[in-house]
Amino acid sequence: MVTPEEHAAHDTAAEKKIISDVEKYGFHVAIIPGDGYSPAFAYTIGLFKAYGYPELICFGLNQDLLHSVLWSGKELLDKQPRPDQCIGYPDFIGDYNVRFLTVDRDWYGYYFGYGIWFNQGIDFPALQIVWPDKQALYPWEEGFNPAWKAGQPLLDRNLDFRFREERNVAVFTTQQVLDGLPILRVIHEADGDWQFLCDTTYVLDDLKIVALEQLTKRDPTINELFQLNYGWQARRVVKAAEWQEEEYAAAEADEEEETAD
Template sequence: MEIDNFIDIETEQLITKNIKEHGYHLGVIDGDEYLPSFAFTIGLYKTYNHPEIIIFGLSKEVMQVALNTICQNIQKKTTYTTATDYSDILNKYPVQFVEVAKDNYFNYLDYCSYFYDNTPNFPALQLVWTDKQGHFPWDKQFDEEWKFNQPLLDRNTDFKFYEEKELEVYTTKYTLQGNPILWVYHTHDGDWEFHSEEHPDIDNVQTITLGDLVQKDKSLNDVHILSYGQSAVRKDIDSPWEFADYEEED
């Protein structure tokens, strides 16, 4: 889901054209079996001094309609704020907005950052929707089946994975001795592997909860967007991760 901090000329021209003609541009990032789709605005802050908006986990069509409705209301001088119910955006279902933490801009608002001179110097709000019973994700009654369809970008920046902290993941004794994790695999079956060696000794395999592992190395949050069948590799703990598909060994 992480996107390169690069936009081709045609896309850049389209974004600029839409902002000039309409005041904003809508971007959509497709999801997959593991990661939810999301959609966002570009240009609201520049044109209307209003925070950009991002929404997760609904169909592309519904998200685009919702964002267009929001943008048209902003053009009519509506200002959306946090901790307020709005029932005129998603078929009368209540929605609220939360402030997006800056730590989440790199993963989800990179296109916006590119437009704002490659900086996070713009505010952003996340539209948060309810389950079918009208419960928000922070309500105890919220349907757990929907939990990972929309990450809440105002919180939990110390653990970004679309998983429970108690999930058992695979590593080795060598890694747990304090050696840096340089290879990460998210298998087609949904298992996670975190290693300090390219070819770890299977006899030394151990498990640890994902929450405990991330607590030891916060930089692992940068690979939370690995989908099934993908890997992440870095040269050392200070280097950026490189993402790729991989073939699992028999």
């Protein structure tokens, strides 16, 4: 586990690198690796302050390609500071065009961490560069490769449902939650299954299967956990409390089974 001192040292080094790159190149590219569930992504820092351009973000490609796409994006902004969001632009990824979307500021806190630090808040514009599948279809178009959909969240929409899964994906909850008890524990199992529990019962007869969207409508605060990795869980004492995330130990599952017996 990273100590507070190590975390502070990392932040200091990262901030120095960002300032240095902006002074030298006009902007910095922050690359965030994927974790097995959430996709890798990269975003620019400094385009707005240095040039008045929107910052750029792109998801789901390998790190070298993400870096290349953002540099190509900056070169396009040099010629066209306000890209037309209704057309595709070539010369980013092989023979495929990319499209631009305006990022809703409600997404900034999840993806522009150092960008928010550098700009001293969220008062800066941002565009998402979106790539198509091999059939040249984009994620919002019918027929887009479903296997690639989770790798490229669209940051101009879906504020009411942030999860990468489909809205109707089946998840586990309890009858007590459906009867009104708050969700106090969320488990994202290693196999991808989700559990949304009240933490008052582990009796199998109380388990229910519902569509995930049914629970986000009932309790929008669970949207905060849309990036919870496989094999992790989040807990809170009461509904108004902050979620505390931790790895989900198999021993806890065994303990729950013993309690149910």
